[in-house]
Amino acid sequence: MSETRETIPVVIVGAGVAGLTLGNILLCNGIDCIVLEKRSRAYVDQRQRAGALDRFGMDTFRRWGLDGVLEGDPIRHEEGGFFMDGQALPIDIEHDEDSGMFIPQHILVRNLTDAFLAAGGDLRYEALDVTLADINTEHPAVHYQDTDGTTHTLYCEFIAGADGFHGVSRASIPADTLTEYSHEYGYSWLTVWATAAASPAGMAIHERGLGGMIPRGADAARIYLQCPVGDTPEQWPDERIWSELEARFGTPVTRGEILSKHIIPLRSVVFDPMSYGRLYLLGDAAHIVPPMSAKGIHLALHDTDLFARAIIARTEKGDSSLLANYSSAALRHVWNYQAFAAWITDLMHNSGDTSYEGEFRKKTARAEIERMFTSPTANKLFDELTAGTN
Ligand SMILES: Cc1cc2nc3c(=O)[nH]c(=O)nc-3n(C[C@H](O)[C@H](O)[C@H](O)COP(=O)(O)OP(=O)(O)OC[C@H]3O[C@@H](n4cnc5c(N)ncnc54)[C@H](O)[C@@H]3O)c2cc1C
16 A cells, blocks of 8 residues: 655645635745645535625635635625514614625635635645644644545644534544533524525524525525424425425515525534644634524634734744734634624524523513614624624
């Protein structure tokens, strides 16, 4: 069986938003890296996930000269789209036009991939059995196998673990040095991918549970239906999905073909610290937020921005202080947005379905929503958090 050995300054594990954004930034700044991705390009290119990118995310790409990755099928955030008890809410507030955009995550990832490859980046798909070695030394290594069975060893200075929540990077950190903080919300979302224009677009608060229909392109929508944790996709035939959505919105919705259905239990998780030796965790590898907050990409990009600056400072000036502070700086921001995510998730669910936290929480949640829509001060803070600039 053959074997190869190479040396490279940075190995990035995972070709998602965090890994590819980092790869592009490092390449633009003259720092060599190799990106290892477990899946094939065909698989990654069509993997449907998020769609909301906040202003911080847009600005991050622009700041690093990566504006081109925002092209494709983007849709501006639209106003309105808030339904309560089957009625559209008349919302009379000013929205910041530039607070974010919808760009399907697979299109963003495809654009990042194209940019990385066009710049001469080294991206290796179907990298199997990735293992990290000697991460607590100055000479870590990453081993993997390709589909021919050839074993590869990459000696490097730094490893970016950007391989998502179920990746191998975090699992390489000794368990007794890592603390997991997690919170289960007690309900799930049925998330559905459908070929239908999102109409009406927005979120619906209802005693039957939260509903959502969010655009993912001109003729594609992500549908969300709050459901019990124990539910399975088989319990949700297509007709039930459409009729439940209509019941929660209180109006007919544009129907289409349902392409996929998954159940996601809503939870928040943070791992502390976000670095160990020469391994640095980025994005979902270190934390997840419930999808209600739409802050997963924001956090992945914030980590990436911090880590890229730290590596550049170290490479260009020999200054390791940003690397030393990476975990604490990233975690400070992560907890700020975990707070926002927990608040918005509780608010949106408690204001409709009383079966989890009762009538009292419903009244307080509705009072908060009303304040959000009527108080300019409360609305400004909400806009800043939504835009990711607070
Ligand atoms: C239904 C849903 C809706 C969402 N909606 C939003 C939204 O609107 N806005 C938002 O901001 N966030 C949203 N999120 C969250 C968002 O998708 C994630 O936070 C984001 O993908 C994190 O990016 P990442 O690069 O850290 O990880 P990932 O996107 O998970 O990328 C990790 C990469 O690593 C690869 N990998 C895994 N294991 C290995 C291995 N062993 N070796 C090599 N490679 C490996 C994976 O294949 C993947 O390509 C949503 C998530 C879901 C599930």
